[in-house]
Amino acid sequence: MATAPKVAKPAAGAVSRPAFDVARVREDFPILKEQVYGKPLVYLDNAATTQKPRAVIEAEEHFYLAQCSNVHRGVHYLSEEATRAYEDVRAKVQRFLNAREAREIIFVRGTTEAINLVANTYGRKNLQAGDEILITAMEHHSNIVPWQILCEEKGAALRVAPIDDTGELVREEFEKLLNPRTRLVAVAHVSNVLGTINPVEQIIQSAHRWNVPVLLDGAQAAPHLEVDVRALDCDFYALSGHKLYGPTGIGVLYGKAALLAALPPYQSGGDMISSVSFAQTVYNVIPYKFEAGTPNIAGTIGLGAAIDYVNALGLDILGAYEQELLRYATDALSRLPGLRLIGTAKEKAAVLSFVLDGLHPHDVGTVLDQEGIAVRTGHHCAQPLMDRFGVPATTRASLAFYNTREEIDALVKGIQKVKEILG
Amino acid sequence: MSDLRALYQEVILDHSKHPHNFRAIADASRRAQGYNPLCGDKVTLYVKLEGDRIADVSFQGTGCAISTASASILTQVLKGKTRDEAAALFERFHDLVTGQAERNGKGPDLGKLAVFSGVSEFPVRVKCATLVWHTLRSALAGNEEVVTTE
Numbered sequence: 001m002a003t004a005p006k007v008a009k010p011a012a013g014a015v016s017r018p019a020f021d022v023a024r025v026r027e028d029f030p031i032l033k034e035q036v037y038g039k040p041l042v043y044l045d046n047a048a049t050t051q052k053p054r055a056v057i058e059a060e061e062h063f064y065l066a067q068c069s070n071v072h073r074g075v076h077y078l079s080e081e082a083t084r085a086y087e088d089v090r091a092k093v094q095r096f097l098n099a100r101e102a103r104e105i106i107f108v109r110g111t112t113e114a115i116n117l118v119a120n121t122y123g124r125k126n127l128q129a130g131d132e133i134l135i136t137a138m139e140h141h142s143n144i145v146p147w148q149i150l151c152e153e154k155g156a157a158l159r160v161a162p163i164d165d166t167g168e169l170v171r172e173e174f175e176k177l178l179n180p181r182t183r184l185v186a187v188a189h190v191s192n193v194l195g196t197i198n199p200v201e202q203i204i205q206s207a208h209r210w211n212v213p214v215l216l217d218g219a220q221a222a223p224h225l226e227v228d229v230r231a232l233d234c235d236f237y238a239l240s241g242h243k244l245y246g247p248t249g250i251g252v253l254y255g256k257a258a259l260l261a262a263l264p265p266y267q268s269g270g271d272m273i274s275s276v277s278f279a280q281t282v283y284n285v286i287p288y289k290f291e292a293g294t295p296n297i298a299g300t301i302g303l304g305a306a307i308d309y310v311n312a313l314g315l316d317i318l319g320a321y322e323q324e325l326l327r328y329a330t331d332a333l334s335r336l337p338g339l340r341l342i343g344t345a346k347e348k349a350a351v352l353s354f355v356l357d358g359l360h361p362h363d364v365g366t367v368l369d370q371e372g373i374a375v376r377t378g379h380h381c382a383q384p385l386m387d388r389f390g391v392p393a394t395t396r397a398s399l400a401f402y403n404t405r406e407e408i409d410a411l412v413k414g415i416q417k418v419k420e421i422l423g
Numbered sequence: 424m425s426d427l428r429a430l431y432q433e434v435i436l437d438h439s440k441h442p443h444n445f446r447a448i449a450d451a452s453r454r455a456q457g458y459n460p461l462c463g464d465k466v467t468l469y470v471k472l473e474g475d476r477i478a479d480v481s482f483q484g485t486g487c488a489i490s491t492a493s494a495s496i497l498t499q500v501l502k503g504k505t506r507d508e509a510a511a512l513f514e515r516f517h518d519l520v521t522g523q524a525e526r527n528g529k530g531p532d533l534g535k536l537a538v539f540s541g542v543s544e545f546p547v548r549v550k551c552a553t554l555v556w557h558t559l560r561s562a563l564a565g566n567e568e569v570v571t572t573e
Contacts (some may be wrong), residue, residue, distance in 0.1 A: 358440070360487035363431070366545060370427055379463050392463035392485050404566040421431055422488060 018123040039372030047398030059305035070189030082282030089304035093245040098228040110251035111219040114238035119146035129155035129407040138191040158248040167194035167343040189221035194343025250299035267292040318401040326350040350399035361395040367418040429541030439488035444481040457558030469511035489551035
């Protein structure tokens with residue numbers, strides 16, 4: 001299938017959102033023109049990290065070229081400029097997630113740090129021996145290990161809700177695991193391996209019936225779905241900038257203001273205090289209480305540019321295109337003999353994990369790499385999930401809106417070559 | 424493409440599909456486990472020593488073509504070797520797959536192990552080829568801990 005022909009930009013005065021044109025969008029991502037081993041790069045590892053549009057790269061560059069200064073400190077022009085740019089992004093993220101207030105947005109390094117923050121503050125404060133934390137069998141290690149450490153420290157128990165063979169959460173079992181001892185539910189909004197979109201509204205409603213707050217790991221969801229934390233009524237939401245076409249090293253923790261205000265600080269140092277004496281320190285208000293030290297200012301500004309970028313294209317339009325591409329890819333891969341898709345939930349993001357009869361993913365990945373095709377092979381930081389499906393590893397193609405049908409065709413050809421070489 | 428053929432030689436593919444000595448040794452004198460967390464490869468190596476000599480060696484586990492073939496061929500070439508001979512062979516094998524042998528201008532006479540020369544063009548796959556050898560070293564040293572490639 002050919003992609004839509006390149007069309008001229010709409011005339012001035014036309015609607016601000018032209019129909020989605022993948023060829024034009026690809027022009028915004030300089031790296032997509034790169035070659036690998038003399039072949040065009042086919043980048044299908046977007047669940048690991050996404051590529052960055054020029055606007056993001058230029059926003060970071062502009063900060064260092066023209067705005068570089070520390071935030072919340074200086075009275076001088078540049079510091080005010082940097083502070084304004086940094087805080088503008090907080091408001092941007094607030095709107096992006098439809099949070100009630102900007103102070104509910106905390107900047108962190110990424111989803112992992114966001115979850116660790118909640119474990120170290122909310123968890124430390126509220127968990128006691130005999131309490132429970134409830135997760136699911138499809139969690140990334142970053143939504144397992146912080147809870148394990150916390151449970152071990154507190155003598156609490158980690159409960160795991162099972163999934164079925166398609167990779168969907170078994171709702172009845174999840175419901176049964178909620179009980180008066182449950183202190184927190186922590187669930188992936190979208191699975192990084194299976195692509196499963198969890199029924200998070202229902203999960204949150206169920207948990208709230210027990211007065212249990214819910215943390216959503218949104219690392220794989222925020223880039224593909226419109227997230228409305230108020231409509232969801234989730235208590236914490238974590239996401240990573242680099243999976244949202246933004247820079248690495250910047251992420252977001254959303255938390256309801258009342259919850260956050262009641263928590264102890266996470267890390268301590270500068271910026272998170274309002275007054276310090278050797279006798280006593282008074283902590284700053286939220287969100288600053290959780291942002292000790294000089295933050296990733298350039299990364300934050302880059303994240304703001306990434307949000308502007310996806311907003312201009314429209315996450316709904318990008319999501320619809322990705323769904324169409326997912327259908328195309330699912331059809332194409334399903335036709336290949338000996339290929340088994342791992343993760344066939346009805347509601348899925350554009351992630352295709354698969355195994356090939358008699359072939360190890362690591363060998364598959366090496367052959368695809370030689371064709372210029374970047375996929376992830378391995379356990380995808382979800383070893384318990386691999387055990388659940390009885391495989392040591394999978395090959396994973398994860399799509400973004402800049403991917404094309406031609407690239408899916410290249411993947412199919414690549415897999416045929418794998419069989420030819422290793423068969 | 425030619426690099427891929429050099430990596431996945433017929434001998435390697437044969438061993439990966441039909442590994443030799445793929446079994447446990449009930450009365451093994453040494454046993455060790457190896458694990459490559461990057462790709463999930465797991466290998467258990469069994470060694471039966473008679474004095475200083477490796478009387479029998481076998482393995483079990485799951486892995487990619489390179490690691491499975493490497494384990495299979497290891498069991499073939501080590502039977503009857505002394506511990507010192509095995510250690511020396513690991514050194515030379517390591518030099519081969521890391522490209523060190525080629526840089527030194529030595530063409531090591533490694534017999535069956537020479538089929539792994541193509542690995543040196545794929546640095547991320549070196550650990551696949553050496554996992555079982557690290558596991559062997561651990562087994563001979565009498566270590567009970569799982570060897571990882573990280």
